[in-house]
Amino acid sequence: MGFSFVFCVVCGCPxxxxxxxxxxxxxxxxxxxxLEDETKQWMxxxxxxxxxxxxxxxxxxxxxxxxxxxxxxxxFVSEPADWAITDGFYFRLGQDPFRVLAAANxxxxxxxxxxxxxxxxxxxxxSWHASFIPEPGxxxxxxxxxxxxxCAQYARNVxxxxxxxxxxxxxGSSDYxxxxxxxxxxxxxAREFWASEGxxxxxxxxxxxxxxxxxxxxxxASFLSRQVQETIQSxxxxxxxxxKEQIGTTVNVEVSMPDSTARSSLEALxxxxxxxxxxxxxxxxxxxxxxxxxxAFASRIPIDQQFWLTQLRxxxxxxxxxxxxxxxxxxxxxVNPMPSIDPAYRDWKSLAQKLARGSITIQADQESLExxxxxxxxxxxxxxxxxxxxxxxxxxxx
Numbered sequence: 001m002g003f004s005f006v007f008c009v010v011c012g013c014p015x016x017x018x019x020x021x022x023x024x025x026x027x028x029x030x031x032x033x034x035l036e037d038e039t040k041q042w043m044x045x046x047x048x049x050x051x052x053x054x055x056x057x058x059x060x061x062x063x064x065x066x067x068x069x070x071x072x073x074x075x076f077v078s079e080p081a082d083w084a085i086t087d088g089f090y091f092r093l094g095q096d097p098f099r100v101l102a103a104a105n106x107x108x109x110x111x112x113x114x115x116x117x118x119x120x121x122x123x124x125x126x127s128w129h130a131s132f133i134p135e136p137g138x139x140x141x142x143x144x145x146x147x148x149x150x151c152a153q154y155a156r157n158v159x160x161x162x163x164x165x166x167x168x169x170x171x172g173s174s175d176y177x178x179x180x181x182x183x184x185x186x187x188x189x190a191r192e193f194w195a196s197e198g199x200x201x202x203x204x205x206x207x208x209x210x211x212x213x214x215x216x217x218x219x220x221a222s223f224l225s226r227q228v229q230e231t232i233q234s235x236x237x238x239x240x241x242x243x244k245e246q247i248g249t250t251v252n253v254e255v256s257m258p259d260s261t262a263r264s265s266l267e268a269l270x271x272x273x274x275x276x277x278x279x280x281x282x283x284x285x286x287x288x289x290x291x292x293x294x295x296a297f298a299s300r301i302p303i304d305q306q307f308w309l310t311q312l313r314x315x316x317x318x319x320x321x322x323x324x325x326x327x328x329x330x331x332x333x334x335v336n337p338m339p340s341i342d343p344a345y346r347d348w349k350s351l352a353q354k355l356a357r358g359s360i361t362i363q364a365d366q367e368s369l370e371x372x373x374x375x376x377x378x379x380x381x382x383x384x385x386x387x388x389x390x391x392x393x394x395x396x397x398x
Contacts, residue, residue, distance in 0.1 A: 004088045005198045006100065007180035009150060010118035010392070011385045012187025013210055015046055015083045018199040039378065042213040045116040048078040048091055048098065049147055054109035058099045066093040075144050080116065085198070101180065103154065110154045112147075112181075117215040118385060121320075122146065125389035128319050131283070141393045149395035150181070157182050185391060188384050214382035221326045223375045227354075228328070228346045284311045284352075308348035317352045320386035358383065 007014055017040045052074055056063045070077040082092040090097040091113055100113045114122075123143065130140045139145070157177050164176060176182060179194050186192065193199050193207045201207040278301065281287050291301045308317070315322040328346065358380070 005085065005179050005194070005196070006083070006089060006113060007190075007194060008114050008118055009112045009181045010114045010122060010388055011210075011214075011381075012180070012190030012194075012388075013043060013115070014199045015043060015113065015115070016085070016198070017041075017043055018201065018207075018211060039212045039374065042115060042117045042215065043211060046081040046083055046091065046113060047116050047119050048076070048081050048093070048100065048111055048113055049119075049143075049150075050076045050111035051104075051107070051109040051147070052076045054104040054107055055098070055111070057104045057109075058102065058111045060090075060097050064096055066096065066098075070143070072142075072144055075147060076111075077119070077143070081113070083113070101154070103151075103158070108151055108155060110151050112150050117213065118389075120215055121382065121385050122389045122392065124320075124322060125386055125393060129390070129393055145397060146392050146395075148397040149392055152397050153181055153183070153395060183391070185388065187388060209377035209380055210384075212378040212381050214378055214385050217323075217375060217378045217382070220375060220379070221324045221329075224324065224351060224355075225328050228348060228351050284317045287311075305346060305348050308352055309346075312348060312352060318355045320382050321355065 005014060017037070050058070052068060055065070055076060066076075067079045068076050069079060078093055081098075083090075087097065089100055089102070091100055092098075098111055100111045103110050126141045126143065126146070160182070161177050175194075178196075182191075190207075190210050193201060193210070199207070199211075277290075278287055281290065287301065287307075288303070291297050291303065309328055311317045312321070313324050313327050315324065328348075
């Protein structure tokens with residue numbers, strides 16, 4: 001069969017940067033040579049995850065125990081690994097090759113390859129979901145459980161491959177499981193581009209966004225801030241009546257307080273104390289649910305634009321956006337010459353809704369389109385990989 005390409009078990013993308021072929025070249029590639037494209041370098045940063053007890057079975061002799069960056073007993077997370085097409089299913093830790101996607105003889109343990117950034121997103125997903133588990137409650141999601149789920153999925157793949165071979169009568173190499181783990185979700189489209197010759201884009205090069213860096217998105221907060229200000233500008237040119245209809249009361253919501261003589265003990269609590277209660281709720285939906293419990297909560301928990309801005313900055317609204325601490329603080333005067341607007345009077349709720357729907361679309365001229373896509377494509381890829389990571393958290397471990 002020759003050398004084999006291998007793909008990440010989390011995102012389904014390759015471990016090298018796909019070349020740009022003349023027949024597929026379009027202006028959607030942001031550099032003449034993708035090998036020099038900064039948004040693609042993450043694909044070459046690789047980690048291996050496995051069980052420490054089985055590592056020797058995957059190594060070529062003489063075996064030397066590689067450095068383990070995991071602090072969990074029994075779990076192995078490698079230092080940065082290297083791979084080349086000539087290595088096939090072997091990844092190098094230092095000078096030592098280790099076989100991936102093969103089961104240990106006695107335990108069923110498997111050594112899996114994944115991108116370093118996919119590991120980062122996986123750990124973010126674990127932390128996010130752990131915040132929902134009450135104490136006492138079911139076991140917290142963990143990297144150990146994810147590893148066991150991957151091993152179980154590998155075993156299911158092996159059984160399915162045997163079933164397909166028996167059904168077709170062909171026991172040689174086939175497309176199924178030849179390059180990585182198989183899932184029903186097909187890596188949300190990335191599986192389509194697997195081939196024996198590597199990552200194979202379609203004619204319109206629509207696969208490029210799968211390869212954009214999902215973690216390091218420069219000036220993301222500034223980019224999203226500009227989208228909110230553009231929304232305000234477009235509303236400013238409308239009539240007063242239409243502006244009220246569009247914005248409604250969401251710009252600056254102040255719930256009127258009941259007469260002091262009719263206040264309950266809850267309603268009498270100072271706003272500072274209510275703010276401290278909100279801080280300990282893990283997500284925006286939890287705050288909204290608390291607010292719906294009774295009139296006292298509804299009257300004392302304001303849901304204004306400052307609330308939405310704070311929730312976005314703290315990563316509570318959109319689970320895959322954890323790096324918006326500076327949202328609303330810096331604006332590009334060249335892009336937006338409009339005078340500075342108090343962040344509390346921008347429509348952050350609208351931004352949150354657009355992000356939740358995945359409908360951030362910008363009307364831009366051709367010159368600024370490239371800059372816009374340089375943010376939207378990585379953001380789209382991060383959203384995709386975060387969902388794939390969540391699938392691993394729910395995957396059966398046996």
